[in-house]
Structure formats: C-alpha cells, structure tokens
Amino acid sequence: MTKRRLTPAEIEYNETRTNVLKRVDSSYVADAPFVFSNRIAVTAALSRMELFKKVLDVPGAIVECGVYKGNSLMLYMHLSMILEPYAINRSIIGFDTFEGFTSIDKNEDPSDINENMFSDTDESLIQDMINANDLVRPVNRIPRCELVKGDIVKTVPEFVKTRPDLVVAMLILDTDLYAPTKVALETFLPYMPKGAIVVLDEVAYRNFPGETSALREVFDLNKIELKRLPFDSSVGYFHI
Numbered sequence: 001m002t003k004r005r006l007t008p009a010e011i012e013y014n015e016t017r018t019n020v021l022k023r024v025d026s027s028y029v030a031d032a033p034f035v036f037s038n039r040i041a042v043t044a045a046l047s048r049m050e051l052f053k054k055v056l057d058v059p060g061a062i063v064e065c066g067v068y069k070g071n072s073l074m075l076y077m078h079l080s081m082i083l084e085p086y087a088i089n090r091s092i093i094g095f096d097t098f099e100g101f102t103s104i105d106k107n108e109d110p111s112d113i114n115e116n117m118f119s120d121t122d123e124s125l126i127q128d129m130i131n132a133n134d135l136v137r138p139v140n141r142i143p144r145c146e147l148v149k150g151d152i153v154k155t156v157p158e159f160v161k162t163r164p165d166l167v168v169a170m171l172i173l174d175t176d177l178y179a180p181t182k183v184a185l186e187t188f189l190p191y192m193p194k195g196a197i198v199v200l201d202e203v204a205y206r207n208f209p210g211e212t213s214a215l216r217e218v219f220d221l222n223k224i225e226l227k228r229l230p231f232d233s234s235v236g237y238f239h240i
C-alpha cells in the first residue's frame with residue numbers, strides 16, 4: 001500500500017477552493033459546477049461519458065454498485081435522458097448501503113479503512129432529484145433510474161430474483177471493496193449479453209486491491225481484454 005497523502009500544492013488548492021466556496025451559495029455552485037470541480041471530478045465525468053457511449057447500442061440496465069452521493073449515477077441518468085430519451089428498455093440502477101462500508105474483508109481490503117467512510121450521504125436527496133428529473137423527461141411513466149438501499153452482498157442476489165426482465169448492459173463496480181464486488185460480478189454476469197461492459201473504478205490499484213482480487217477470482221485475466229481509458233488513472237473496463 002502507498003501512503004495516502006496530499007502534496008503542499010494540493011493542500012493549498014483545497015484551502016483556496018474552500019475559501020472561494022464560502023463566498024457563494026449552493027445555487028451558485030450548481031449553476032457553475034466546473035468552476036469548483038477539481039481535475040479528478042472532471043476526469044471522472046469524462047470517463048463516464050466515454051463508457052456510456054460504448055453501450056449506447058446495447059439494451060438493458062446500467063448498474064452501479066457503489067453510488068455514494070449519486071454524482072456518477074445522476075450523470076448516467078442525464079446522459080440517458082439526453083442521448084437516448086425514448087430508450088424505455090434502459091434503466092439505471094444504483095446499489096449502495098448509503099451508510100458507508102459495511103462488508104470490509106480483513107484479508108482482502110486495506111487495513112486503514114473503516115465503516116464510517118462514505119457514510120456522509122443522503123439517499124433521500126438523490127431520490128428527490130431522480131423524481132425531479134422524471135418530471136421533465138420523455139416517457140416518464142416508465143421509471144429510468146432507481147436506488148436499491150442495503151448491503152450489496154444481500155440486496156443484489158435478492159434483486160435479480162424480482163426482475164425477470166433484467167439485462168445488464170454495463171456493470172459498474174465502485175464499492176472499492178472485495179466482497180460486494182465479487183457478489184455483484186457473480187450475480188450479474190449471467191444477465192450480461194456479449195458486447196456489454198464491466199467497469200471497475202479501482203482496477204490494479206494498490207490502495208484498494210479488493211476489486212482486483214474479486215475480478216481475478218471470477219475471471220481468468222488471460223481471457224478478458226482489460227482496458228484503461230488513457231486519461232483516467234484508475235478505471236478499467238472489458239467487454240463480455
């Protein structure tokens with residue numbers, strides 16, 4: 001594991017941004033998000049747009065395992081509303097505890113993480129914005145985006161039993177942890193047609209090795225064409 005630390009320049013950047021943010025209210029930030037976004041946030045948005053384009057011609061759900069504050073999930077909802085507004089066979093499904101890390105594996109996950117990480121989120125806020133976007137999108141009588149709350153180790157195997165229509169076009173694995181990644185891979189794989197993609201947010205990343213361990217246990221790495229996006233330091237993906 002490498003040390004998680006900020007450089008003096010990053011600390012100064014963060015302090016400046018915090019001070020600038022104190023000068024404006026939340027609607028100012030919402031109207032001009034890129035003024036306040038850092039490089040990592042803009043890179044993440046660009047990655048998601050590239051990945052979304054890869055499944056535009058694959059019907060089925062975009063499943064995100066690990067939603068946190070919903071930034072990525074809601075970007076996928078926007079992309080779907082903009083690029084494929086009438087795609088009634090596209091759903092965007094986000095799974096999260098909305099209470100942080102609940103399934104840390106002492107052998108597979110890092111020792112310097114704890115259950116409170118990523119617990120600073122509000123599922124109702126994301127749901128309210130899904131509902132608000134539903135007001136203004138075409139064919140809004142058919143749901144496009146949904147949240148499933150709870151530990152993926154339990155919720156994902158239960159969810160697939162309730163959805164005979166399920167096809168997964170894109171499986172995004174972004175819990176950072178071993179156990180939920182493994183369960184999500186094993187459970188959703190039978191629902192993924194050829195051409196669908198699996199995305200891992202932290203692949204081959206030594207500070208969070210759990211996603212990679214789970215990937216190696218489910219797939220023979222010699223048999224998948226694991227790729228990176230050239231501008232993104234941690235995302236990996238492969239086609240089924």
Ligand SMILES: C[S@@+](CC[C@H](N)C(=O)[O-])C[C@H]1O[C@@H](n2cnc3c(N)ncnc32)[C@H](O)[C@@H]1O
Pocket residue numbers: 064065066067068069070071072073095096097098099100101102103118119150151152153174175176177180
């Ligand atoms: C890195 S964040 C996800 C970030 C999000 N995909 C984005 O791009 O904004 C990891 C999330 O995984 C969730 N998580 C971790 N383990 C989980 C589990 N076993 N079940 C459900 N959610 C889990 C955490 O609650 C956290 O919100």
